[in-house]
Amino acid sequence: MKDVDVAVVGGGPVGLWVACELRLAGLETVVLERRSTPMAQSRALTMHGRTLELFAMRGVAERFLAEGRPIPTGHYAALDTRLDFSVFDTRYPFMLFLPQSRTEALIEDRARELGVEILRGHEVTGITGRERQDYRLSARHERGEASFHARAVIGADARRSIVRQTASIAFEGHDATLSIMMGDVCLRGLDGPPMRMVSNACGGVTIVPVGRDGATRVIVVDPERIHVPVGEPLTLGELASSARRILGEDIELCDPIWLSRFGDETRLATHYRSGRMFLAGDAAHLHLPAGGQGMNVGLQDAMNLGWKLAAVLNGTAPEALLDTYEKERRPVGAQLARNTEAQGALMTHFDPSHLALRAEMSELLRMPDVNRRLAGVLSGFDLQYPPVGLFTGEAGAGQRLPDRDVILADGTATSLYRLLTPGTWLHLSCEGGVQTTLPGWLPTEAVRFAVTRGTKLEVSGREAHAVLIRPDGYTAGAELARR
Ligand SMILES: Cc1cc2nc3c(=O)[nH]c(=O)nc-3n(C[C@H](O)[C@H](O)[C@H](O)COP(=O)(O)OP(=O)(O)OC[C@H]3O[C@@H](n4cnc5c(N)ncnc54)[C@H](O)[C@@H]3O)c2cc1C
Incomplete structure (x- = not known):
C-alpha cells in the first residue's frame, strides 16, 4: 500500500494539471491512468486565451505558444460572424490551435518536472473509506493490482467516472440525441x-x-x-x-x-465535492463539443481546485474553502451545458426556419456588445466568481486580472503573472504600508508581499491601492481608491 496525499484518477489534461498544482504546493500526488500509452488522437484543437493566461501564471505559456497556431477569431455555433477576441485586455487576444495530444504531452512534461508520480496502465477499480474521508484505492495493472492510501481523491476520469459513482454523485442530463x-x-x-x-x-x-x-x-x-x-x-x-x-x-x-x-450527450454533476472526493473536467460536465470549451473549462476547474485542496491539506485554510470549489465552478459547468445546447440547436437543423435563425443570430453577432458577451463566455476572459463569503472586500473579489508589466520597489522588472508562478498568494500594493485586509484564516507566511513602483492597479474598472490575489489569479480583496 502506497501512501500519498492526493490520488488523481485519470491522466487526461485535467488530471495532469491538477496534479501539477498540488505538487507545486508540496503534496505527494499520484496520477492513476488506465491507458498504458497517451491517446494518439486529438479531440481538442482549441486552446482559449484564458487557458494561456493560466499557463502564463505558472511560467509555461511559451511552451504551448511555440507549438500552436494563433487564430484571432472563434466561432459560436459555426455562425458566419466570427467571435472577436481582440477586444479583451490580455496578452493572448486569440485562440491557439494545438492538438490535444501535444497539450497533454506538455502538461505531462511539467508534471514530471515537478515530481508528480504518473502511473500509466493503472485502472482504478475500487475506492473505499468514503465515510472516514480516508481513502483506499485499488488499481489493476498488467502485473496484478496496486493499492494506494490517500487523504483526498480527485476524479478527472471523465464520462464513466468511478470517483463520481463511488461518491454517489448524480450526473444529470440527457443521452445523445444525434x-x-x-x-x-x-x-x-x-x-x-x-x-x-x-x-x-x-x-x-x-x-x-x-x-x-x-x-x-x-x-x-x-x-x-x-x-x-x-x-x-x-x-x-x-x-x-x-x-x-x-x-x-x-x-x-x-x-x-x-x-x-x-x-450531444449533456450532463452536469449535481455536486463537485463529496467529503474529500472531487470531480473536475469531463467527470463533472459533458456536452456537445462546440466552441472548443470542454478541456479549457476542465483546466480552469483544475486551477481552481488545486490550490484550495493543497491549502486545506497543508493546514493553512479552513475546510470551508473546499466548498467554494463547487460554488465557483459548478455555475460555469451549468453555463457550459446551456451554451453548447444552444449551439447544438443552431448547428444541427437545416430547414428554412433554422437557417433564418442562424442568419438573424449572425446579424446580432455584428453588434459589439453581443459579440463580446459570447466571446467572453467561450474564451473564459469574462468569468467572475460570485461572493462566497470567505474572502475580504468581497466587492473586489473574484475578478480576473490581466497580466501587467510591474516594476518592483527595488527596481526589478517583472510582471503580475510572473509574480504568481510559485503558486502562492500575492499581495501587491502601489506604495509601502498600503495594505488590503487579509482573510482572518490566511496566514501571513502564505502570502508573497510585493510593492510596485509606478504600476497602476485596477480591479473591476476602479483604481486600487493594493490587491490580494489568489494563487489562481483571481482577486480575493482590494483596497480601492475613493471615487
Ligand atoms: C471531437 C471533439 C472535439 C473537441 N474539441 C475541443 C476543443 O477544441 N477544445 C476544448 O476545450 N475541448 C474540446 N473537446 C473536449 C475535450 O476533449 C475534453 O473536454 C477533455 O479531454 C476533458 O479532459 P479530462 O482530462 O477531463 O478527460 P479525458 O481527457 O477524457 O481524460 C480522462 C482520463 O481518465 C482515464 N480514466 C477513466 N477511468 C479511469 C479509471 N477507472 N482509472 C484510471 N484512469 C481512468 C481515461 O483513460 C482518460 O485518459 C473536444 C471533444 C471532442 C469529442
Missing part, C-alpha cells in the same frame, strides 16, 4: 482558404487544419446521417460523400488518422 461525423484526414481538391465553415439546406461542414503534419479535420453534420448511433464506426466513404454533397465540391479525402462520431 451524431456528428468527424475525420482527421488528408484533404485534396478544396478550392479557397484551408479553413471553412459552411451551413446550407443540405447540412453543415467545418474544415480546419489540425497540426503541422498536414492533416485536416473535417466535421460534417448531415441531416441524413444525424440519427446514426454515436458508437457506429464511421467510414471514410461515408464522411467524404456527405461532405461533397453539402459543400458541392468534388473534394477527395484520404489517409484517415482518425474517424469518429460525437454526440
Whole structure:
C-alpha cells in the first residue's frame, strides 16, 4: 500500500494539471491512468486565451505558444460572424490551435518536472473509506493490482467516472440525441482558404487544419446521417460523400488518422465535492463539443481546485474553502451545458426556419456588445466568481486580472503573472504600508508581499491601492481608491 496525499484518477489534461498544482504546493500526488500509452488522437484543437493566461501564471505559456497556431477569431455555433477576441485586455487576444495530444504531452512534461508520480496502465477499480474521508484505492495493472492510501481523491476520469459513482454523485442530463461525423484526414481538391465553415439546406461542414503534419479535420453534420448511433464506426466513404454533397465540391479525402462520431450527450454533476472526493473536467460536465470549451473549462476547474485542496491539506485554510470549489465552478459547468445546447440547436437543423435563425443570430453577432458577451463566455476572459463569503472586500473579489508589466520597489522588472508562478498568494500594493485586509484564516507566511513602483492597479474598472490575489489569479480583496 502506497501512501500519498492526493490520488488523481485519470491522466487526461485535467488530471495532469491538477496534479501539477498540488505538487507545486508540496503534496505527494499520484496520477492513476488506465491507458498504458497517451491517446494518439486529438479531440481538442482549441486552446482559449484564458487557458494561456493560466499557463502564463505558472511560467509555461511559451511552451504551448511555440507549438500552436494563433487564430484571432472563434466561432459560436459555426455562425458566419466570427467571435472577436481582440477586444479583451490580455496578452493572448486569440485562440491557439494545438492538438490535444501535444497539450497533454506538455502538461505531462511539467508534471514530471515537478515530481508528480504518473502511473500509466493503472485502472482504478475500487475506492473505499468514503465515510472516514480516508481513502483506499485499488488499481489493476498488467502485473496484478496496486493499492494506494490517500487523504483526498480527485476524479478527472471523465464520462464513466468511478470517483463520481463511488461518491454517489448524480450526473444529470440527457443521452445523445444525434451524431456528428468527424475525420482527421488528408484533404485534396478544396478550392479557397484551408479553413471553412459552411451551413446550407443540405447540412453543415467545418474544415480546419489540425497540426503541422498536414492533416485536416473535417466535421460534417448531415441531416441524413444525424440519427446514426454515436458508437457506429464511421467510414471514410461515408464522411467524404456527405461532405461533397453539402459543400458541392468534388473534394477527395484520404489517409484517415482518425474517424469518429460525437454526440450531444449533456450532463452536469449535481455536486463537485463529496467529503474529500472531487470531480473536475469531463467527470463533472459533458456536452456537445462546440466552441472548443470542454478541456479549457476542465483546466480552469483544475486551477481552481488545486490550490484550495493543497491549502486545506497543508493546514493553512479552513475546510470551508473546499466548498467554494463547487460554488465557483459548478455555475460555469451549468453555463457550459446551456451554451453548447444552444449551439447544438443552431448547428444541427437545416430547414428554412433554422437557417433564418442562424442568419438573424449572425446579424446580432455584428453588434459589439453581443459579440463580446459570447466571446467572453467561450474564451473564459469574462468569468467572475460570485461572493462566497470567505474572502475580504468581497466587492473586489473574484475578478480576473490581466497580466501587467510591474516594476518592483527595488527596481526589478517583472510582471503580475510572473509574480504568481510559485503558486502562492500575492499581495501587491502601489506604495509601502498600503495594505488590503487579509482573510482572518490566511496566514501571513502564505502570502508573497510585493510593492510596485509606478504600476497602476485596477480591479473591476476602479483604481486600487493594493490587491490580494489568489494563487489562481483571481482577486480575493482590494483596497480601492475613493471615487
Ligand atoms: C471531437 C471533439 C472535439 C473537441 N474539441 C475541443 C476543443 O477544441 N477544445 C476544448 O476545450 N475541448 C474540446 N473537446 C473536449 C475535450 O476533449 C475534453 O473536454 C477533455 O479531454 C476533458 O479532459 P479530462 O482530462 O477531463 O478527460 P479525458 O481527457 O477524457 O481524460 C480522462 C482520463 O481518465 C482515464 N480514466 C477513466 N477511468 C479511469 C479509471 N477507472 N482509472 C484510471 N484512469 C481512468 C481515461 O483513460 C482518460 O485518459 C473536444 C471533444 C471532442 C469529442
